[in-house]
Amino acid sequence: MKKNTSPIWQKRLGPIRVAVFENTTNDGDKVWHTCSCVRRYKDGDEWKDSTTLSGLGDIALAKTGLELAMEFIARIEQPAELEERE
Numbered sequence: 001m002k003k004n005t006s007p008i009w010q011k012r013l014g015p016i017r018v019a020v021f022e023n024t025t026n027d028g029d030k031v032w033h034t035c036s037c038v039r040r041y042k043d044g045d046e047w048k049d050s051t052t053l054s055g056l057g058d059i060a061l062a063k064t065g066l067e068l069a070m071e072f073i074a075r076i077e078q079p080a081e082l083e084e085r086e
Contacts, residue, residue, distance in 0.1 A: 005021075006021075007019035007020055007021055007036075008020055008021065008022045008033075009069070009072045011065050011068050011069070013061040013062075013064060013065050014057075014058075014061050015039050015040045015041060015058065015061075016037065016038070016039055016040075016053075016058060016061040016062050016065055017037070017038050017039075017040060017049075017065075018035065018036070018037045018062070018065030018066055018068065018069050019035065019036050019069075020033055020034070020035050020069050020072055020073060021033065021034045021035075021036070033073045033076075033077070035066065035069045035070075035073070037051070037062050037065060037066060038050060038051060039051075039052065039053055039054065039058055039062075
């Protein structure tokens, strides 16, 4: 499996960052997408990521970000699905 370390799409909503990554098999036959959702926070002078959300505000932002990620993935995967049906 080839794993792309840079997101092909990302959205920041306050402290929440949602990113979509594209992955392929080693032979390039199969492509699929993964999504990450993290909360950015500052610990002293250093910025860190957490997968734990803090309260309803973070949950609402994460929900919005994940819905946007889902719409993005659906748009880019739609042409491939149509080609497979033909």
